[in-house]
Amino acid sequence: MLLIFFAGLVGGYFLHGWTGSFSSSRNRISVSVSGAVEHPGIFHLPAGSRVLDAVQKAGGYRIDADVEAVNPTDPLVDGQNLFIPTKQPGTSRSALDSLISQSQPQPAGSTSGLININTASQSELEKLPGIGPTKARAIIEYREKNGKFSRIEDIKNVKGIGQKTFEKLKNLITVD
Numbered sequence: 001m002l003l004i005f006f007a008g009l010v011g012g013y014f015l016h017g018w019t020g021s022f023s024s025s026r027n028r029i030s031v032s033v034s035g036a037v038e039h040p041g042i043f044h045l046p047a048g049s050r051v052l053d054a055v056q057k058a059g060g061y062r063i064d065a066d067v068e069a070v071n072p073t074d075p076l077v078d079g080q081n082l083f084i085p086t087k088q089p090g091t092s093r094s095a096l097d098s099l100i101s102q103s104q105p106q107p108a109g110s111t112s113g114l115i116n117i118n119t120a121s122q123s124e125l126e127k128l129p130g131i132g133p134t135k136a137r138a139i140i141e142y143r144e145k146n147g148k149f150s151r152i153e154d155i156k157n158v159k160g161i162g163q164k165t166f167e168k169l170k171n172l173i174t175v176d
Helices: 002-016 021-027 051-057 093-103 133-146 152-157 163-169
Strands: 028-035 041-046 081-084 114-116
Touching (some): 041 051, 051 081, 133 152, 152 163
Parallel strands (some): 028 081
Antiparallel strands (some): 028 041
16 A cells, blocks of 8 residues: 555656756756855855856955956856855965055055954955955944944944954954
8 A cells, every 4th residue: 555655646647747856956956156255155046046146145356356257237146166266266265465565665555465344444454355345334333323443353342243254354454
């Protein structure tokens, strides 16, 4: 009797297609986003999503992203690995920062190659990895409301800046 029931289920699947809980997975795709985005990872999106949708789910482009290397309107497929390259492939961010600081006069907000989060302008803050226009404004607003940062760890008190972002910043910022 159990065998007949199982055969009926299997036969129904092959003849009519599965209509159980897996049907909703046809409407969603999983995409791996890596490279020059704020929060790389695996994201679940509606079927028919575009590259821009995945980048937005990953927190947006980083400042060093080569946005012209990808077409934001390209459609995504389930299981796709989306890699956003940097503007200068093969050059690490710290090496690029070092080259820039050696070849140009240091901005008012920096000391010995570090960005002073107490004096840096919005555009200077946006040069830091993980800091876009919104977070740069939040840093400035926090400092205007609460006064100067006493130590670099205090930047974690700014809304939207947690331990992960701090780890990217700690060797690039100062409060001196």
